[in-house]
Amino acid sequence: MASAVERTDDLVREYLIYRGFTSTLKHLDSEIKSDKDKGFRVDKIIDQLQQLIQSYDLAGLKEYWAYLDRRLFSRLEDVYRPTVNKLRTSLYRFYVIHTVQVLQNTPKTQEFFQKQALELQTQPEWRDWFALPFIPAPEQNPSFSPYFSRQWADTFLVSLHNFLSVLFQSSPQPVLLSFDNEVQRIKTVQEENEELRQLLFALQVEWRQKKDEEMVHHKLPPYVQHMDRLGDTELDLVFSQRNVNMTTPSRNFFSTFLPQTRRAPGKTAPGPQSSPTQASLGRKDPTAAQVHQCLFIIVVFVFSVFISRFMFLEKGEMLPWSLEKKTDSDLDAQTEALPDQTDSTNQTRVCEVGGAAVEQPFIKLSQEEYGEHHSSIMHCRVDCSGRRVASLDVDGVVKVWAFNPIMQTKATIMSKSPLLSLEWAAKPDRLLLLGSGVGTVKLYDTDAKKNLYEMTIDDVHPRILSLACSPSGTSFVCSAAAQAAPSGVVTEGDARVSAPVSGQLLLWDTKTVKQQLQFALEPGPVAINCTAFNHNGNLLVTGAADGMIRLFDMQRYESALSWKAHDGEVYSVEFSYDENTVFSIGEDGKFVQWNIHRCGVKQSEYSLSQDAVGPFVLSGYSGYKQVQVPRGRLFAFDSEGQHVLTCSSSGGVIYRLNKVDTGLESVLSLGGHKAPVVTVDWCSAMDCGTCLTASMDGKIKLSTLLAQKP
Incomplete structure (x- = not known):
């Protein structure tokens, strides 16, 4: 919160200079110098309290604590009031111990109890402390020796620091400070989105690489593996035939890959000028032999992919069924011969328990x-x-x-x-x-x-x-x-x-x-x-x-x-x-x-x-x-x-x-x-x-x- 306040003060100061409000700017600077909240910086508040204690300014210490009580502590709920009272008691004890340690039991210690007698004499935690000025060596007394240790002082300062920090963070903020926090939050979200975007891109690249490796390792016939060796003219012809067949209705799936002369009578094959690919590229018309050769290769390719998809696994193992008709006994024998593992499609496996099919609990x-x-x-x-x-x-x-x-x-x-x-x-x-x-x-x-x-x-x-x-x-x-x-x-x-x-x-x-x-x-x-x-x-x-x-x-x-x-x-x-x-x-x-x-x-x-x-x-x-x-x-x-x-x-x-x-x-x-x-x-x-x-x-x-x- 302190950093947000400091940035907001700079923005307000810049705005006043831009508007020419010089007198307002002077008042702002003077009030910032005398700011008792210290810009909501907890370390500055702790330093101010220690400075008042080291200068033995008891009146200033009481006044500054009263200001913090009116400004901050009074807004808290009643359940936090005992905590505030404990911190005030520890602060006064810290002051008294400092007077004894540095000034060796001087009148400053007696002055504290004289001025605070009316306030402290009704509090049970201060009952034994009124004897402190009259004890020759209070640091050796079992009742007061823990308070003379460095550990107790550090623990008190850290507790006060943490209490004020939590109080500032949980207190309601003006819209101007919330705007600064919102900007920081949006910046953080944008950075996280960028990291997630990079991660998504890396996963996509990895997925594509795995797909490419699967395609490479997939067992196909040799004449299909070398399909990428076709010439430019033959590839263009393949794409041309695909475009034509997409717009031509057919009764049979394989008829789209046959020459036009073998189709049913009454359908005329379009001329070479109807191919948009050839017209745009300005290439020569292919001969009939080339057309028949390319279409024959396409038919073989599709048929081989069809057969390999439905009859072969990735490891080259025969599926328990094929295109020809099987008897029930053959199917049962092939089902028993299957390995006990989950296939690549992650389908749910079913096991036989007592003659009934039971779905497995995990995939x-x-x-x-x-x-x-x-x-x-x-x-x-x-x-x-x-x-x-x-x-x-x-x-x-x-x-x-x-x-x-x-x-x-x-x-x-x-x-x-x-x-x-x-x-x-x-x-x-x-x-x-x-x-x-x-x-x-x-x-x-x-x-x-x-x-x-x-x-x-x-x-x-x-x-x-x-x-x-x-x-x-x-x-x-x-x-x-x-x-x-x-x-x-x-x-x-x-x-x-x-x-x-x-x-x-x-x-x-x-x-x-x-x-x-x-x-x-x-x-x-x-x-x-x-x-x-x-x-x-x-x-x-x-x-x-x-x-x-x-x-x-x-x-x-x-x-x-x-x-x-x-x-x-x-x-x-x-x-x-x-x-x-x-x-x-x-x-x-x-x-x-x-x-x-x-x-x-x-x-x-x-x-x-x-x-x-x-x-x-x-x-x-x-x-x-x-x-x-x-x-x-x-x-x-x-x-x-x-x-x-x-x-x-x-x-x-x-x-x-x-x-x-x-x-x-x-x-x-x-x-x-x-x-x-x-x-x-x-x-x-x-x-x-x-x-x-x-x-x-x-x-x-x-x-x-x-x-x-x-």
Whole structure:
């Protein structure tokens, strides 16, 4: 607002000079010099108050505050009156503390209490302050020592500055100032429109290039691929014949491409002079042989395109039907031979369930690949806004990238110490938590592309296996494990440690950068592999290396339930959509749904293959095998909690969660991977759901799905 006022003052001054109102201009300049509002510049108002305090002008300080009260504070609602009174009390205390600090308890302090006695003696917050002039060392007194600190003074000045700034911004403005803001807004909108126009142009160019590539790769007969080699005379003749046929009615589609002499009797062919193309260009009449040759080529071209369109796919595969008549048995056999995939027209696929046709719940609109990683992925997570993705590989490289409107890398994080876990902060969502293998957690700003600070968690348990941010605050939970745990990627000859390793579960605050508490893990300290909050952060569920699931009450910071869930380690846990149950995947290959209202009671249990559970195996050259223990999320739900996305050897698989225990029903295979998928995520922040599947070859597939509403 201050900048708008300054520009408006200059415009008014220019207008007065243009009109010749010199006396008015002189009055304007004199009033601007003595302006107590300081042009609505908050820093100038704060400087004026500090100048009055430093000169010990108590009368001027009271007068200026009274002016601000009449000019600004009196227009506020009654709910803001206590805030104004607190600021005035702090201002007077700031004055008193200044007299004591600089003048060493001179009569200026006593003068303040004498002049303000009638006003302050009825206020409870000033009752103890009347003894201040008689205390030998008030800066050492417990009641007054906080006010002598530099921190209190800075906090008061910042609070007053923020209050005045908000007040000026929210106060009604005259039309002249609103006009200036409107001009700035229009300028901003025009710049945004220009950026969107450039983006649209780039997308159009990309779309045209893709269309051209599709035309080039489309398999046509050799004599059709070389149609562009026709001479100028033959091309002109083609266009001439098209113009003539557009105005000549015909009974048959192919008759328009035949010579005029072969048509039905009674129709005369127009002479060569009737061709507007030849007349305008002044070229010679083509011979009959040339006409017949060109028309024959056109007929072959159209017929070949017709046949290739209806009988061949882009990959050269025969469709389940052709031009000749087929029997019902032939059609059924060809339908079974079709590959299980969605065609290029994105039509809805139909599956047979119990003899009845059931429409599939999702259509795969597109699938893109992010290939900036050069090693196996451990974690891949979308932020809560659905705009950015953070992915971590086994080499400790973190990529922050966006996929809308185009796929683009925003930041690359390379750490000297190995990174084992990551998690997006809830507030604000631009912050990223990175857990290392040396007992530290880094808070990284993805917009500024820098580390804000680094927290030392635990030296005894240096491996940060899991991170989870509370949706309702600035705290986060981190799981720290001892060094005895096996690494995320081991060779075939390495043996896994069977006994659960020691670990801790800690609660930290990102604002104070301090540990708040350590959770009690019964029956003993154990490594926590996975953690997840519910929607409001009141509950926390964890899965541990001892096969136990523990449910914590985050209001009391204590364990509410715990039960033995799996034979072996628990790899991944999540709350259900209604948050009445918890789903878990363990080392035993079980995908189990647990009732959190009845401890240890299963609602459903499904068996999964090793491709969905792990450890994941990637075969290499000379018999070498790379084995990776699960670290990231192994399953994710859609926005309504009715479908679940899991890992597989060639891509993500989506299952329907049935209400009765009839097994998992596979509804869609995303595919696209050549290596085992080790972690998944499902973002439903936008209208079209986005599935992320990351594999051991460093490739991340981003599949866009369209939900089919029943």
